[in-house]
Amino acid sequence: MVLVLNRTYFPEGTQGVLEWNGTLVCYTIELPWLENQRRISCIPEGKYVLQKRFSPKFKWHIHLQNVPGRDFILIHPANDAKKELLGCIATVTLHTGIGRGSSSRKAFGKLKALVYGALTDNEEVKIRIQSNKL
Template sequence: MVLVLNRTYFPEGTQGTIVWNGTLVCYAIELPWLHNQQRVSCIPEGEYVLQKRFSPKFQWHLHLKNVPGRDLILIHPANDAKSELLGCIAPVTLHTGIGKGSSSRKALEKLKALVYRALSYNEEVKIRIQTNPSTPLRKTRLKNK
C-alpha cells in the first residue's frame, strides 16, 4: 500500500492532502520547508515506510522510518504545526489556516484504521511525499511576474 501526501508549501507552513487509490483520506499540516533543519522544518520529499508506534503522549500513531538526517518523525495529532510539531506530520479533518487544521484526532483515527488494517495482513505500507502537482508553482510564478 502506498499513501500519497501531496504538499503545497507556504512560508508559514505546509498544507497537504493524504490520498490512497485516488481517494482523499484526510488533510495534513506540517512545518514550512526550511531545508530539513531539525525541529523547525518539514521532512524532505520521498517515499518512507510506515510502522505502528505507541507512546504515552500520543498513544497509537505512525512512525516514518529512515528519514534522511532526522529521527523519530511521526504522524500524530496536532492542530497547529508551529506550536505542536517538531518536523512531524499531523493529519487534520479540515485546513483552517496555513499550518493549521481541526479535528486532528478524528483524522488520525481514519488514517490509522486504513494503515493498521494493511499492516495486520503483513502488507508493507509506505507514504510518498511529493509536491502537489496542481499548485503552488503556477501561483508563485504569476505573483512574481
C-alpha cells in the first residue's frame, strides 16, 4: 500500500491532501518548510515506511521510518501545526487556515483504520510525500 501526500507550501505552514488509490483519505497540516530543521520544519519530500507506534501522549499512532536527519516523525491528531507539532504530520477533516484544521481525531481514526488494517495483513505500508503540482 502506498499513500500519497500532496503538499502545498506556505510561509506559515504546509497543507496537504492524503490519498490512497486516488481517493481522499483526509487532509493534513504541517509546519512550514524550513530546510528540514528539527522541531520547526516539516520533513523532506520522499517515500517513507509506516509503522504502528504507541506512546502515553498519543496512544496508538503512526511512525515514519528513516526520515533523513530526524527522529520520531509521527502522524497523529492536531488542529494547529505551530502550537501542536514539532515536525510531525497531523490529519484533519477540513483545512481552516494555513497550518490549521478541524476534527483531527476523526480524520486520524479513518487513516489509522486503513493503515493498521493493511499492517495486520502483513502488507508493507508507505507514504510518498510530494509537492502539489498545480
